[in-house]
Each structure stands twice: as structure tokens, then as C-alpha cells.
Amino acid sequence: MxxxxxxxxxxxxxxxxxxxxxxxxxxxxxxxxxxxxxxxxxxxxxxxxxxxxxxxxxxxxxxxxxxxxxxxxPMNRLELKRFLELRIKKRVKDQFKDGKFHDLVEKVISNPYTLQDAYDSIRVNSKVNLASECDNINFDSLAKELASGKFDVNSNIYSISTRGANKEKLVLPNLKMSVIQEAIRIALEVVYRPHFSKISHGCRSGKGESSALKYICKEIVNPDWWFSLVLNKKIDTNILLKLISTMESKIEDPRLYSIIHSMFTAGILNMEFGGFAKGHGLPQEGVLSPILMNIYLDLFDREILNLSMKYEVLDTLKESQCDESRSESKLRSWFRRQMGPTQRNEGSMTGVRVHCCRLMDEILIVIKGSKEVTLALKSEIETYMQESLYLDIDSQTSISPSNDPRGVKFMGKIIKRTVRESPAVRAVHKLKEKVELFALQKEEAWDEGMVRIGKKVLGHGFKKVKESEIKHLADCNSVLSQVSRFRKPRMETDHWFKVLLKVWMQDTNLKKYDTEEYILSKLITEKALPQDLKDSFYTFQNHAKRYVSSETKSTATLLPESSISSELDYITEVCSPLKAIRLCLQRYGITNREGYPRACHMLVLLDHDHIIDWFHGIVNRWLRWYHLCDNFAEIKLIITETVRKSCIRTLATKYRLHESEIERKFDSDLSRLPTTEDYENNFVNEILESSYDEGLLYGIPYSGLCLLSLSRIVSESRPCKCFVIGCRAAAPCVYTIHVMQRHKFPVWKTGFSSCIHPSIHRRRIGLCKQHLKDLFIGHISLQSVSFDNWK
Structure with missing residues (x-):
């Protein structure tokens, strides 16, 4: 059977x-x-x-x-999304004949079955159950409008403008237009996905950020120079005509190009080169932007392949005048590198090597060769971008050596080359770090003691001021008694003491010192200490510094004598931008100016589970984005010492309870925010198991966390439905979106939404409890929110 x-x-x-x-x-x-x-x-x-x-x-x-x-x-989210796209894929492939795809709009996109699948694909992105009640949309009539050419793009869009003097307008598609865009996107991906270059990453199944990092760290061997291309151009008529002429080589469908041109004229084709990487999954990007950008920049991918052949093979053959057998071997090795993975012995080969990695509109060029070759290649790339692709290049982009300690910015991270240390060198560094840490601990203990003594000195002085008011305790020979004649009549004791301190501070010019602790320790306490005690402490600190510097110099003697700087074993490191992350934590109110965790007051009015979900969303994104970074240990420290404590203090502010009581009351819910001990378990692996396919769920894997505050509770007199596309549930609350930052490209990846259009600032949206949680945790993005529901 x-x-x-x-x-x-x-x-x-x-x-x-x-x-x-x-x-x-x-x-x-x-x-x-x-x-x-x-x-x-x-x-x-x-x-x-x-x-x-x-x-x-x-x-x-x-x-x-x-x-x-x-x-x-039942199928999970990715399986259901793949199932829906496979249905459309079969219909698209049926239209292939004579080397091209014909009449996709008439035969595929205007099919009600395709429109239904596209609508369900949108609902899967919005994490809506397909068995639930759907929107009131007639796919038969919509398909007839498309087939007859009567579909009007301008009547299926809406715009929102900024509030205030600076008027900026954002044009977004309505539900019908979103369904058509999704159907076009799936059809175009079926056509072009097999033809994209291997250097192209981003918004493709199996070719996302992780594959790009893997290629950079493992396949690029011993580079000499690198630079990143910073594009800056919004789609215009020249780019659109170039894009359509490129697509005509594979698709014969004037009606499709007419619809794309109508979308561009209406302003809903929001494709901006240099702005795509500001924030994935934002509503202004649109679902067609990634596939159209990959199609357009595929021209660059093919051009860089030609340039790499020119510099690696043809120029080398002209300069080196080798025999025929050697030239054939060099050309054959180049073709082998293009067909398969890079060989690990490439670093031992001589000659020029050109590597390129593109993540949507972020491009990194790596060259193994001389600086003159790198400058010539960079000049040819910029000329091609400006004259052939009509894209603007940032003139401040400069090449840098691969061993530059500052590294290069790419994909929101820092990529740099460092020397691989031998076990002996690591042992010396470990001992040096221990001595540095011990000296730092002693210095902190010294400063804390000086501040404590200085506070006692101030207290003693205040006591003497009070005693001077008692006649039988007053000392006539003291300095305080001599200056007391300048005390004004009826002046309070506290006021008199502050006047004395003010006069002393003016005399010593203390404005150049930052903190009161420094004044107490350096200008009050240390001057009164015995000289022998001060000499012994500073002698110890000087000995520790000399030891650290001497051990740093002696490290070079442990290296092999034959090794020189150009032959050191370098490795590629990927680092997360800790400084930018800490700055965002301060901007969102999670930390104060000194970097200590505080309560996020804009979240206080939310329910306790949604407050925890908001902080849980930060942890999810950081663990998923930075788990492969070499400084991931510092990210874990920020999570445990800053994010978790800020969440506890926000709950303590909401309920007016002590932090220890909050931890006991919400112990099970706070377990989603890991402690130091949780990393020894499988906490990180559990987060990574819920991975996302970037090609199927565009915008969701890398969408940043946005800040929402409670606007009002929904009542019977003012009802509200959930704004998420495809969701018909009632929204118990209305929330206000806060745009906290708007960066220029390229930006750091910090976990928060880095660029939201200013017209969305302070817009109110209704969300059901489930979708509010999904938006906070990162299961959906702002692209799933329809901002025209108030109308």
C-alpha cells in the first residue's frame, strides 16, 4: 500500500x-x-x-x-509564501516562447487567480491568517480592468503630507494597487532570478546579508585596497527609460511597461539609489523597489565582470609578454574563478585580483594590486555609473588600504583586516590586559576614596561654620573667624558657606573642570594628603604604564624573523557600530547622557506585555544581525546591562514599584530579555532558528524598531479597525508614530528605524494587540500598515 x-x-x-x-x-x-x-x-x-x-x-x-x-x-509562514509564489511561477513560465516572456499582464497578472495569490502573499507578509475574513475586493472585476487597459493608477493611490511649514508629500498605493504591485513583483522575480549575478545579494532567497559577509570574510584573500560606492540618485525619466529598455530584452509586454510608467508618473514608484539601505521595510520603499533595483544594477554587475577580466587577464598579458601556454593558463584560471568558488590558494598567486560584493545599492570593491590599478578601476566604474546608468557618485569616496585600522563601512557594519595573532602573542596580550585592568581598578579605587574624603572635608567645613555661630565654641585665631567679619547681617549659615565656596572657586578658576568629583579629589583632597602617599601611588601607575608599553614593543620579537608587514597573516573582521548603537539608545530615551539605563517614558502608558515586547524586539534584532560579529560580546553586555535594566525601570515607573519587586512580579515575561547566564544556554540559537527568507519576506528581516506611544483608547463612539493590510480585527487602542532620526546613506544598523519619511511623524494608527506585538518583535514591518484607513 x-x-x-x-x-x-x-x-x-x-x-x-x-x-x-x-x-x-x-x-x-x-x-x-x-x-x-x-x-x-x-x-x-x-x-x-x-x-x-x-x-x-x-x-x-x-x-x-x-x-x-x-x-x-499546516504549512508555516515561509512554506505558505513559497506555495503561493510557485502557483504564479507556473503561469509565468507558460508564457515563455522564442527566448522571451510575452503578455504577462494579459495572461498572468490580469488573471483573478494570480491577483488572489498576490493578495494572500501580502496577507502572509502581514502575518494574517488566510482562513480569516478578507477585505472586500473583487478580483474578477479588477482582472477585467487590467485586461481591458481601463485600470487607472491615479485613482488607486493616496498621499500624506508633513505637518508644519516644510511640506513633504509621500504617495502610497491603496489595497488594489498593492495587490497589482505584488503580482508584478512575483512575475518579475520569476523572470530575472535565474539571471542575476553571483555578486548580487539582498532581497533574494539564499543571497542576503549573511551570504555577502561570508563571501567577504572567506572568499576574498589578501586584498590590498578597497572602497565602497556611495550612490545618490532618485529615479528619473532617464533611469526609467534605461530600465524599461533593459527589461525588453527578456519581456515583450508593452502593457507592463505602460503600468510601470504610470506608477512612476503617479509617484508611487519610490526607488531611490543610495536611500534603499537607510531602512528596510519602510512604507516609502514599495514592494517593486527591490526587484527593479536589482534588475537595473544587474547592468553594473555585468560591467564589473568585464572590468575584472580586463584588469586580471588582458592588461596582465599585455604587460607581462608571456608565452602562449602561460597566457592560456591565466585565462583559464580566471574563468574557473567566475564559474565556481574561489580557491583558497588564490592568495599565493601573483597578479591583479578584483572582487565585488553588492547588497542592493551598497557596493564594495576589493582589489589585490597596486594603487594605480585601483585608482584606474575606480575611475572607470564612476564613469560607467554616471554616463551609462545616470547615477550620481559621492565625490568624497576614497580608496583605503585593507590594513587600515578604521576599516570600511558596509551593510551597516565595520569591515576591517587585522593580523592573526599567534598563541604566544595572544598570551602576552592577555598578561598585558590583566596588568592594565589591575592598574585601572586601583586608579578607580583611588578616585573614589578621594571623592569620599573630599565630601567629608566639605561636611567638616560646614560644621565649623555652624560652630562659629556659638560663642564659646568659636576659635578667634582661625581663618574662618577672621573672614567672618565680612559676613552680612542676617545671612543664613547655608548661604554663608556657599558664598565662601563661590569665592574660592572664582579664585582657583574652576570653570575649566567638568565634574564636582574631579574638583573634590584633585583640588581639595590630594593637596592635603602626605607627599609620600601620593608619590607611591603615582609611581605604581607609571611602572604599570611602562610595563604595558614595553610588552607591546616586545611582542614583535615573538613573531617569526622572516615575516614582514606585507606577509603577515591577515583575517577579516566584522564589527558592529557600538558608538552608533549607544547614541541611538540615548536618542530613544533608554539611557541618559552618561550612558546609564533609565526609564523610557514614552512607553509608560503601554501595557506591560507590550513594553516588554518593545525591548524584546531590540534583543531579537541585535541577536539576529550581530551574532556573527567579532565584538558580539559587547553587544551581549549592552543587552544585559542596559536594555534589560531600562525595561525594568520603565515597568517600575509605570507601576511605582521597586525594581526588585518588578523582577519578581514579571519574572516569566522578563525571561525573554536574556541575562548573562542565559547566553551559556541555547538562548541565541532559539532566536536564530526563527530565521527569515529575505527573498520571500522582503523588508521584515532587517526592518528597524519604531517608537509608538499610546494616543487614546478606542470607545464605542469612536471605533477603529486594525490598520494592518488584511486584518479585520478591532483595534483597542490608537498609537502615535514617532520619527526619531533621519540619516543619510550609508547609515549604521542600530536596531531602530533609521529613516522614516517625515510625513509619517506623529501619524496615528490603530493596531490590534497581536499586530502591535508583531511590529515590536519584528514579525512585520511598517510596509504592512495602510495609512489611508482614516479616510
Whole structure:
């Protein structure tokens, strides 16, 4: 007897390729329909052959009989998204003939089945159950409008403007326009996904940020120079015409290009080179931006391949005048590198090597060769970008040696080359760090003691001022008694003491010192200490500094005598931008100016579970983005020492309880924010298991956390529905969006939304509890929010 699971799997594949058609009439669901409904769909005009339907019906009957025993396992989010795209993929591939795809709008996009699948794809991105009630949209009439060419783009958009003097307008698509854009996006990805270059990463299945970092760290061997290209151009008529002419080589469909041109004219084709990496998943980017950007920049990918062949093979052959056998070997090795992974012995080979890695509109060029070759290649790339692709290049972009300790900015991180240390060198560094730490601890203890003594000195002086008011305790020979004659009548004791301190501070010019602690320790306490005690402390500190500097110099003697700086074993390190992260924590009110955690007052009015979800979203993003960084230990320290404590203090402010009581009361909920001991368990692995496919769920894996504050509670007199596309649930609360920052490209990846259009600032949206949690944690992005629901 044949296994039932095989029948289920086979029937699922038949459904994906429309061998079992599914009833998609308006307002009805297709998943799980019976064979009778499939037969009805054939009678209603489906073009599936009778032979295919007969086989599918027999198999479906067997599955239906066996499904009464146990239910089929439901598909998860990625599987459902892949299932929907496979259905459209089959329809697109049926239109391939004579080397091109023909009439995609008429035969595929204007199909109500395709529009239903595109709508469900949007709902999957919004994390909406497909079995729930859907929006009131008639796919049959929408398909007829597209097929007849009567669909009006301008009537299916809406705009929101900034409030205030500086007027900026953001144009966004409505639900029908979003469905059409999603259908076009899936169709274009089916056409172009197999033809993209291997150096292209971002918004592609299996080719995201992790694959780009893997290529940079493992495949690029011993580079000499590198630089990143900073693009700066918004789509204009020249770029659009160039894009359409590029697409005509693979797609023959004037109606498709007419729709794309109408979207550009209406202002909803928000494709900005140099602005895409500011923040993934923001509403102004649109779903068509990533695929169109990859199609357009694929021209650059092919040009850089030609330039690499020119510099690695052709120029080398002209200069080196080698024999025919050697030239064939060099050319053959170049083709092998382009066809497969880079060989690990590439570093021992001589000659020029050119590497390129592109993550959407972020481009990193790495060269192994002389500086003259690097400058010439950079000049040719900039000329091609400006004259052929009509893109502007930042003139301040400069090349830098790969061993520059500052590194290069790419993908929101710092990439730099460092020398691989031998075990002996690491041992010396470890001992040196211990001595530095011990000396620092002694210095901190000394400063704390000086401050404590200085406070006691001030207290003693205040006591003497009070004693001077008592006649039998007053000392006539003291300095205080001599200056007391300048005391004004009826002046309080506290006031008199402050006047004395003010006069002393003016006399010693203390304005140049920053803190009171420094004044107490250096100008009051240390001057009164015995000289022998001060000499012994500073002698110890000087000895520690000399030891550290001497050990640093002697480290070079442990290296092999034959090694020189150019032959050192370098490794590529990826570091997270800690300074930018700490600055964002201060900007969002998580830390104060000194960097200590504080309560985030804009979250106080939210429910306690949503407050924890907001901080949990920071942790999720950092663990997913930075777990491969070499300074991940410092990220873990920020999580445990700053984010977790700020969450506890926010809850303590909300409930007016002590922090220890908050930790006991919300112990189970706070377990989502890891402590130091949790990292020894599988906490990080549990977060990474819930990975996202960047090609299927665009914008969600790298969307930043936005700040929402409670605006009002929804009442019966002022009802509100959830603003997430496809969700029909009631929203119990209305929230206000706060735009905290707007950076220029390239920006650091800090965990927060780095660039939100200013027109969205202080906009109010209604969210149900589930989608508010999903937005905070990072399961959906702002692209899933429809901002025209108030209308």
C-alpha cells in the first residue's frame, strides 16, 4: 500500500502547478477545497486538460479518503509564501516562447487567480491568517480592468503630507494597487532570478546579508585596497527609460511597461539609489523597489565582470609578454574563478585580483594590486555609473588600504583586516590586559576614596561654620573667624558657606573642570594628603604604564624573523557600530547622557506585555544581525546591562514599584530579555532558528524598531479597525508614530528605524494587540500598515 504522506506531497505539487485547480471566486477560499469545487472551476473556464484532471482527481480522492485518519500538518509562514509564489511561477513560465516572456499582464497578472495569490502573499507578509475574513475586493472585476487597459493608477493611490511649514508629500498605493504591485513583483522575480549575478545579494532567497559577509570574510584573500560606492540618485525619466529598455530584452509586454510608467508618473514608484539601505521595510520603499533595483544594477554587475577580466587577464598579458601556454593558463584560471568558488590558494598567486560584493545599492570593491590599478578601476566604474546608468557618485569616496585600522563601512557594519595573532602573542596580550585592568581598578579605587574624603572635608567645613555661630565654641585665631567679619547681617549659615565656596572657586578658576568629583579629589583632597602617599601611588601607575608599553614593543620579537608587514597573516573582521548603537539608545530615551539605563517614558502608558515586547524586539534584532560579529560580546553586555535594566525601570515607573519587586512580579515575561547566564544556554540559537527568507519576506528581516506611544483608547463612539493590510480585527487602542532620526546613506544598523519619511511623524494608527506585538518583535514591518484607513 502506498504511503499517504507521499500522496499528500504529490497532490500539493499538483496544486502548485495548477494540475488541481482551485476555486478562486471572489470572497471564497481555495486552500482545502474539495475535488467537486475543482471540477466546477474547470467548467467555469479553466484551461486544464481532462487527462491531467483525471489523474489529479484520482490522487485527490485517495488523499481525501486517507485524510480522515489524521489531519495534514499546516504549512508555516515561509512554506505558505513559497506555495503561493510557485502557483504564479507556473503561469509565468507558460508564457515563455522564442527566448522571451510575452503578455504577462494579459495572461498572468490580469488573471483573478494570480491577483488572489498576490493578495494572500501580502496577507502572509502581514502575518494574517488566510482562513480569516478578507477585505472586500473583487478580483474578477479588477482582472477585467487590467485586461481591458481601463485600470487607472491615479485613482488607486493616496498621499500624506508633513505637518508644519516644510511640506513633504509621500504617495502610497491603496489595497488594489498593492495587490497589482505584488503580482508584478512575483512575475518579475520569476523572470530575472535565474539571471542575476553571483555578486548580487539582498532581497533574494539564499543571497542576503549573511551570504555577502561570508563571501567577504572567506572568499576574498589578501586584498590590498578597497572602497565602497556611495550612490545618490532618485529615479528619473532617464533611469526609467534605461530600465524599461533593459527589461525588453527578456519581456515583450508593452502593457507592463505602460503600468510601470504610470506608477512612476503617479509617484508611487519610490526607488531611490543610495536611500534603499537607510531602512528596510519602510512604507516609502514599495514592494517593486527591490526587484527593479536589482534588475537595473544587474547592468553594473555585468560591467564589473568585464572590468575584472580586463584588469586580471588582458592588461596582465599585455604587460607581462608571456608565452602562449602561460597566457592560456591565466585565462583559464580566471574563468574557473567566475564559474565556481574561489580557491583558497588564490592568495599565493601573483597578479591583479578584483572582487565585488553588492547588497542592493551598497557596493564594495576589493582589489589585490597596486594603487594605480585601483585608482584606474575606480575611475572607470564612476564613469560607467554616471554616463551609462545616470547615477550620481559621492565625490568624497576614497580608496583605503585593507590594513587600515578604521576599516570600511558596509551593510551597516565595520569591515576591517587585522593580523592573526599567534598563541604566544595572544598570551602576552592577555598578561598585558590583566596588568592594565589591575592598574585601572586601583586608579578607580583611588578616585573614589578621594571623592569620599573630599565630601567629608566639605561636611567638616560646614560644621565649623555652624560652630562659629556659638560663642564659646568659636576659635578667634582661625581663618574662618577672621573672614567672618565680612559676613552680612542676617545671612543664613547655608548661604554663608556657599558664598565662601563661590569665592574660592572664582579664585582657583574652576570653570575649566567638568565634574564636582574631579574638583573634590584633585583640588581639595590630594593637596592635603602626605607627599609620600601620593608619590607611591603615582609611581605604581607609571611602572604599570611602562610595563604595558614595553610588552607591546616586545611582542614583535615573538613573531617569526622572516615575516614582514606585507606577509603577515591577515583575517577579516566584522564589527558592529557600538558608538552608533549607544547614541541611538540615548536618542530613544533608554539611557541618559552618561550612558546609564533609565526609564523610557514614552512607553509608560503601554501595557506591560507590550513594553516588554518593545525591548524584546531590540534583543531579537541585535541577536539576529550581530551574532556573527567579532565584538558580539559587547553587544551581549549592552543587552544585559542596559536594555534589560531600562525595561525594568520603565515597568517600575509605570507601576511605582521597586525594581526588585518588578523582577519578581514579571519574572516569566522578563525571561525573554536574556541575562548573562542565559547566553551559556541555547538562548541565541532559539532566536536564530526563527530565521527569515529575505527573498520571500522582503523588508521584515532587517526592518528597524519604531517608537509608538499610546494616543487614546478606542470607545464605542469612536471605533477603529486594525490598520494592518488584511486584518479585520478591532483595534483597542490608537498609537502615535514617532520619527526619531533621519540619516543619510550609508547609515549604521542600530536596531531602530533609521529613516522614516517625515510625513509619517506623529501619524496615528490603530493596531490590534497581536499586530502591535508583531511590529515590536519584528514579525512585520511598517510596509504592512495602510495609512489611508482614516479616510
Amino acid at each position: 502506498i504511503c499517504r504522506r507521499k500522496f499528500v506531497k504529490l497532490t500539493t505539487h499538483l496544486q502548485c502547478f495548477n494540475l488541481i485547480p482551485l476555486n478562486l471566486s471572489s470572497g471564497q477560499r481555495y486552500v482545502g477545497h474539495s475535488v467537486d469545487s475543482s471540477l466546477n472551476s474547470i467548467n467555469n473556464g479553466n484551461d486544464t486538460s481532462i487527462d491531467k484532471m483525471s489523474l489529479a482527481s484520482n490522487l485527490a480522492c485517495l488523499v481525501e479518503e486517507s485524510s480522515s485518519v489524521d489531519e495534514r500538518k
